[in-house]
Amino acid sequence: MLDAIVVGAGPNGLAAAITLARAGRSVHVIEASDAIGGGVRSAELTLPGFVHDVCSAIYPMGIGSPFFRGLPLAAHGLEWAHPELPLAHPLDGGRAVALHRSLDATAEELGPDGPTYARIFGDLTERWRALIAPPPRRLADVVGPSPGLWRTAAAGLSPAARVARRRFVTEEARALWAGLAAHGMQPLVRAGTGGFALSLGAAAHAVGWPFVRGGAQRLADALAGVLRGHGGTIETGHQVRSIEELPAARVVLLDVAPEALARIAGDLLPSRFSDQLARFRRGPAAFKLDYALSQPIPWQAEACRRAGVVHVGGTCSEVGLAFGEVARGLHPARPFVLVAQPSLFDRGRVPPGSSQHTAWAYCQVPEGSGRDMTDLLEAQIERFAPGFRDVVLARHTPDPRALEAHNANLVGGDIWGGACDLRHLIFRPTPRLRPWTTPHPRIFLCSASTPPGPGVHGLCGFMAARAALRALRRRKI
Numbered sequence: 001m002l003d004a005i006v007v008g009a010g011p012n013g014l015a016a017a018i019t020l021a022r023a024g025r026s027v028h029v030i031e032a033s034d035a036i037g038g039g040v041r042s043a044e045l046t047l048p049g050f051v052h053d054v055c056s057a058i059y060p061m062g063i064g065s066p067f068f069r070g071l072p073l074a075a076h077g078l079e080w081a082h083p084e085l086p087l088a089h090p091l092d093g094g095r096a097v098a099l100h101r102s103l104d105a106t107a108e109e110l111g112p113d114g115p116t117y118a119r120i121f122g123d124l125t126e127r128w129r130a131l132i133a134p135p136p137r138r139l140a141d142v143v144g145p146s147p148g149l150w151r152t153a154a155a156g157l158s159p160a161a162r163v164a165r166r167r168f169v170t171e172e173a174r175a176l177w178a179g180l181a182a183h184g185m186q187p188l189v190r191a192g193t194g195g196f197a198l199s200l201g202a203a204a205h206a207v208g209w210p211f212v213r214g215g216a217q218r219l220a221d222a223l224a225g226v227l228r229g230h231g232g233t234i235e236t237g238h239q240v241r242s243i244e245e246l247p248a249a250r251v252v253l254l255d256v257a258p259e260a261l262a263r264i265a266g267d268l269l270p271s272r273f274s275d276q277l278a279r280f281r282r283g284p285a286a287f288k289l290d291y292a293l294s295q296p297i298p299w300q301a302e303a304c305r306r307a308g309v310v311h312v313g314g315t316c317s318e319v320g321l322a323f324g325e326v327a328r329g330l331h332p333a334r335p336f337v338l339v340a341q342p343s344l345f346d347r348g349r350v351p352p353g354s355s356q357h358t359a360w361a362y363c364q365v366p367e368g369s370g371r372d373m374t375d376l377l378e379a380q381i382e383r384f385a386p387g388f389r390d391v392v393l394a395r396h397t398p399d400p401r402a403l404e405a406h407n408a409n410l411v412g413g414d415i416w417g418g419a420c421d422l423r424h425l426i427f428r429p430t431p432r433l434r435p436w437t438t439p440h441p442r443i444f445l446c447s448a449s450t451p452p453g454p455g456v457h458g459l460c461g462f463m464a465a466r467a468a469l470r471a472l473r474r475r476k477i
């Protein structure tokens, strides 16, 4: 009998499997798709020779993950590609504000808002650096109280719109903060949205916002390489519908959506728990576009031409308005668009010797939306990069339903594995002391629908595997 089966080979499934295999347990991973990686895949989606990241593309949480940093991923082919600037945010009139790797350089760029910016981001940036600097430390060692920590917590727990209004005076700083907060895909008036701005900004300063050289798939392949090195095995092309169909194993860890956990486990879970899983609240969906381009995006502002990511959404108020509309079930006329430009910093993504480029972009839409947002999304890019449409060679447009067809975890096109408001980040997927466990002692949930939540960092899988190892050690099963 196997020690563990992991269902789903996304970054969390692979992280769970690696954690179990490194502890000497026999592990087999079963993946529905023909390729491993889940949200960490790349493919030629537009034209031959153009490599696109199918889902995730930017990895502050990956390079900054204490779990990934403890794995020999470079020996298995992983190389990070850092852009010159992690982020730029254009404003009308050809202006843009840049987020630099250096906290000081960013603060200097923000003029009168520089000291406030440095105070807000300084403490968390330092703690993050301390957490990942060798020798390895426990989280508890870098979370001690300090005046800086309370300042950080206050900004993180507040609505991002309020922090922008009260703490910053320039349009540039407010827009930069709002764009960072927008990654949470929540209306910026909600408590806790400041936390997204804080963690992503601090990540940019502490570790950067890199791409994976050659495409996201190489990160998934490196994780699989580590797993196989510890004796783990992976099977693809097998969508699991019921626990009954799995080979005999002491524990089962599922890198799946909470709703799918209820279906797959069936009667093994008490109906009260299954009902809670079925009622799990989803976040908005993403409408994504991948581009093959004849040349780089012709941004008016020079900073945007040097940045890995460009936040296209205008002022803080405009960004807030777009998310407010989506929360009310509307499609924003001026969506907030996240644009990534991997080929500016990784030439392996386009045909050799060409001067062509790739771009990756998405905007938020209501859950399950089937509306084609291409025109609105491109109008936003054109606003800051006139002539953009003229450089498009080909596009690939998976709407939210296509995203879900590609990966069953993206329910209704929700890319974050569930709503990311404060309640759903803490009680994820249900209120439980150890949220990776279920009422059944052999069944665990290890997907991004558990803490610490979405993003490519492997920590949900790592924590779930630790809970499973504890259960295995206690010989409960």
Ligand SMILES: Cc1cc2nc3c(=O)[nH]c(=O)nc-3n(C[C@H](O)[C@H](O)[C@H](O)COP(=O)(O)OP(=O)(O)OC[C@H]3O[C@@H](n4cnc5c(N)ncnc54)[C@H](O)[C@@H]3O)c2cc1C
Pocket (backbone or CB within 6 Å): 007, 008, 009, 010, 011, 012, 013, 014, 030, 031, 032, 033, 036, 037, 038, 039, 040, 054, 055, 056, 057, 058, 059, 060, 061, 062, 238, 239, 240, 241, 255, 256, 257, 260, 286, 288, 362, 403, 406, 407, 408, 409, 410, 414, 415, 416, 417, 446, 447, 448, 449, 453, 454, 455, 456, 457, 460
């Ligand atoms: C468009 C998009 C853009 C994103 N951008 C970023 C980004 O830039 N940076 C970032 O950090 N994060 C980003 N994310 C989020 C990130 O991809 C996810 O948070 C992360 O992949 C979650 O990992 P996971 O292992 O929990 O699930 P997933 O990566 O979704 O993997 C789950 C796997 O389980 C498989 N599976 C599901 N059900 C079954 C079943 N019944 N049987 C067998 N296999 C099954 C799926 O096929 C899939 O391979 C993005 C996501 C999307 C969709």
